[in-house]
Amino acid sequence: MSYLRKIEYTIIPEEPFKILRNCSGCGCKTLFHNTNRFRVNANGNKIDVWLIYQCIKCKHTNNLTIYERCKPESILQQEYEGYLSNSGKLAFEYGTDSKFFTRNKAEVDWSNIKYIINRQNGMIAGNDQFFQKGDLLVIHNSYSLKIRTDKVVSEILNLSRSRIKELEKSGAITVTEERQEHKIIIKIEKEIITKEPFEVKML
Template sequence: MSYLRKIEYTIIPEESFKILRNCSSCGCKTLFENTNSFRVNANGNKIDVWLIYQCIKCKHTNNLTIYKRCRPDTLIKEDYEGYLNNSSKLAFEYGTNNRFFARNRVEIDWSKVKYIVRCNNDMQVGTENCFYKGDILVVNNSYALKIRRDKVISEILNITRSRLKELEKAGIIIVTEEKLEHKMIIEIMGELCNDR
């Protein structure tokens, strides 16, 4: 029997990314974490806005630039108030934005990224779901997390990574990656009920 189901998943970070930086207090490269606090500094009629990161060992802080020498009236009002009130939602948005880290020339510690995989349909990830021939699973990684594809796929299908490798080799599962769009397409080419 052939099914034509399209099941969509989204990979979502559970917390802001940690970064690796040289800490002037520790004297070595250490992990810094998002404090969910902003620093807004007025300089005449211009302002600077930073997101504050903190060394997990010594609590020394490091400011990552959001705006430099900008007029407050050019900012979105809700964002400006969010900076002033230390909006945790806004801090999370910046703390999971790869372009923000690239602009600040900081290194994200991908080994410590905590994430969840959420199914956009009614299925539960990691449970005894059955997948059938003709199913197409689309995994969106819009945050561009650097995580192993086999880890994510085996988590979704609720099988071991070695079983996944066997199924791929046998042509029962075909995985294609669309790197520019940060997504994976998993095609189920044969009957596949999870049997861990």
Template sequence: MSGLSRIRWAIAPTTTPRPLINCNRCGTVKAYRCSEKFRVNANGKRIDVWLIYRCIDCDNSWNFGILERCNRRDIEPARLAALESNDPALARRHAFDAVALRGRVERVEEFPDVAVDKQRLGDRRKSATGLELQLGLEMPTSLRLDRLLANELGISRSRLQALVERRLLVVDPDGAKTLRKPARAGTTIRIDLAGEADRQAIIAAAGG
């Protein structure tokens, strides 16, 4: 495929996963949201750290364990300072660890909404007849790749499938089967739009 417009998509989930917990105030199972606040408890040289969650209805708290009876000497000073200062980036990283959350509770709600920052790689190519999209993810997302492409390119998922069947859309690695799986960092999508009447609109929507 010649005449590619190459674009990098930096994808950031916008809503943290929510554990579903039996709230002793509400008397039923409720979703809990991350407060982005840590609780740090020091007992001599031992430190416990939790990320605090709040019931979305009554604000009851639930603590998600991060460190348990950890020796202060085993914690990097920068990390300890970040925990003690409620560093938003560190709280966000732990809050998006759905795997760790599932180790503590049976059910976790995940949300597919994302923000996509689009950066063109190289000069704008007015003669471009195709796209190369390189995906980077700040955190894992549950958003399927085909939904991401349809949302950001302004085309239907059925049209994406038609492009696959005509061998005009290629996903690397692992092929087109990954379209129905969550978007992953390191994925590259190439789309040949030479025969599409609206190719310039699609390229512009992609950030090209």
């Protein structure tokens, strides 16, 4: 089947993820935030690099490993300089990389992730007043944010979750989630008129 329009969206985090871990200062499990600072340690011909996280309550720190006992020549010069200068861009990249947290066995706090949904042409989701029969909507979740599919679809179509269920049941839309490719696909089978535009940024 050919589609009239293919409209693509991208889910983008607005800030680095926070992590949950036991804090020796607080004596309990607390939130740690990304300080946007790196620690670099040179020991002989080996280098260690960490991204520093800090307890939001008592300021105790926890280092997440980026490189451990690594040869200096294996790190790009520009990247190494970014660690030394505490590059905010580099800290954001690591702070939103799910694989980085998995490697460090760090628990991400998915309950308070702030994000925006951008349309490919730069428009914020919710600015469309209607979708036509034959539209194909592709939502890319490249950062692997753990957000409910029905919530994302609700935000894109600017309709309540209960209304989304009704549309799926009636065959007006079909929704599929391709987890391996980190995307959600919405096929519009009947014209849909949305509510007034709004912008939702938080889970």
